[in-house]
Amino acid sequence: MAARSYGQYCGVTTAVELIGERWALLIIRDLLVGPRRYTDLKQGLPRIPTNILSTRLKELQQGGVVRRVPLHNCGLVYELTPYGRALEPVILELGRWGFQTMGDPSPDDVVTADSLTMALRTAFQTDAAADAEYELHVGDVALRASVRGGILSVAQLAPPAPPVGGRVPAGEPDAVIVAGPGIRRLIVGEITPAEAIEQDVLAVVRGELAHLESFAATFHIAPLAAPLTV
């Protein structure tokens, strides 16, 4: 059908024609966390109209970004192709940029597990990361972030039920951090860990307070790189 073209022979233009439609990048953001079913995507993107979701998935498949994989038991998942996974640096850069000017959330803004997972990946500072296990709660999203040998991995925890026999990562976390959206101010360095606790932005409900320092060093986004030439 030859999508509405920008009429230019250029990499940026080509990219924007493939992934520039409304909602597309957010679908990709969630798929960067892992393969997802249609319903998972719908839940992770609460405001997306279902017809748009299915249209985007079709377009992204046609563009070679997303693949549709039937599950052996039943059902199916969508996953990124290698080409789609190559968008990770783009999403990370975009997230880093957006993180800087995010103000406070609107009353009806939500934090989803996938968006928080990608935010942690965005903020992850390999060089400053000491081995540790953090459990992070924001709203009703619960994550387990493991740093091992400079590698970050994030697992999503089911919030309501206590871990009956579920696949909770082995071992106790070094710290359990319960935060509100104001945790953003810690990540960008607007406030120190001490101030964060003082101002009730977050609480360390288990583990030593010192781990919050390493958390803040591990997950950090510079406020705005001073331009070399202004």
Added chain:
Amino acid sequence: MAARSYGQYCGVTTAVELIGERWALLIIRDLLVGPRRYTDLKQGLPRIPTNILSTRLKELQQGGVVRRVPLHNCGLVYELTPYGRALEPVILELGRWGFQTMGDPSPDDVVTADSLTMALRTAFQTDAAADAEYELHVGDVALRASVRGGILSVAQLAPPAPPVGGRVPAGEPDAVIVAGPGIRRLIVGEITPAEAIEQDVLAVVRGELAHLESFAATFHIAPLAAPLTV
């Protein structure tokens, strides 16, 4: 007015709300080359409706990405704020990604001076770059790319008139390369410099052929980083 919100508190979402509308990223791409007047932007984006251009510029100003600067003589230009300039890594990553799957151009696709300038910046490999001056022609766009001490700077040459007294960068270029859109295949390594000449993808009309080798080493985009885990 509270732009149509995605309803999430997330960096990617925030970014996409600011710069995700149609044409916005292309306006930013062109402004990354330098300040531009309304008319310049319209020429560099031949298919943009004028109302969309003015709407986007207003939105980008309100978002703190673009600034409107009156010129002392008369007229005015739009330029990126420091915050807007911080989008350069995003555009570069996006351009790199898009460059990989760009097929051949549609018959009515154009190559603009600003898009080619940004494409060179995208492909620039600091580590492999030897000092040199290249003059590059693609379609009727003519550029002078100077590499000095690992720093790339690109100047746009006015194509039709011979340099009467214009501000042509001092000195002769080491090589003058006249290419078609197939130069993309050289940049992504689909063909070697020798093959490029053989297949009439481009011609070195002045300077030694050897400079084409260093050109290809200086401007290169890897076909697709092999994913660590497939």
Added chain:
DNA sequence: CCGGATCCGAATCGATACTG
């Protein structure tokens, strides 16, 4: 020419309802 504003038909998006 520069820097837009206005008008209008066409395409897209969003919300809800419905289906195999």
Added chain:
DNA sequence: CAGTATCGATTCGGATCCGG
């Protein structure tokens, strides 16, 4: 679970027009 179908609300695109 995995989508279609429908329909009103927006947005986009193309053309024209206007004040300096």
